[in-house]
Amino acid sequence: MKPTDMPLEVWEALCRKCGKCCTEKIDIDGRIYSSKKYCRFLDTRIMQCTVYEDRHVAEPGCMSVPDGVKAGIFPADCPYIQDVKDYVPTIEEWDNPAIDQAIREILGDDAI
């Protein structure tokens, strides 16, 4: 699925506003782990970006959907990756103290 295949408003309406792609993430051995720390621009009460129109300027690390697909920042249940062949989703849950520790060291205690 590509933005060019449908009107922008239809494309954007696919987003369920779960906020999962707005978490900070780390790459460990080629897999992307999603932390519990949200981008500072996400209003977590309503899971919406507070700088949406200027998000790529306000937060240079904020990715477009095509770039985010390439980087693997979307979870398995995100509508934007449902038809993407061989997409590898973010890891949202794990039972591994070493991963917890790695995330703490890079993103801080509030990321776990």
Ligand code: SF4
């Ligand atoms: S993970 Fe997908 S559905 Fe959730 S906020 Fe991001 S783009 Fe929207």
Ligand code: SF4
């Ligand atoms: S700037 Fe990007 S990552 Fe941050 S809340 Fe907005 S859409 Fe999400």
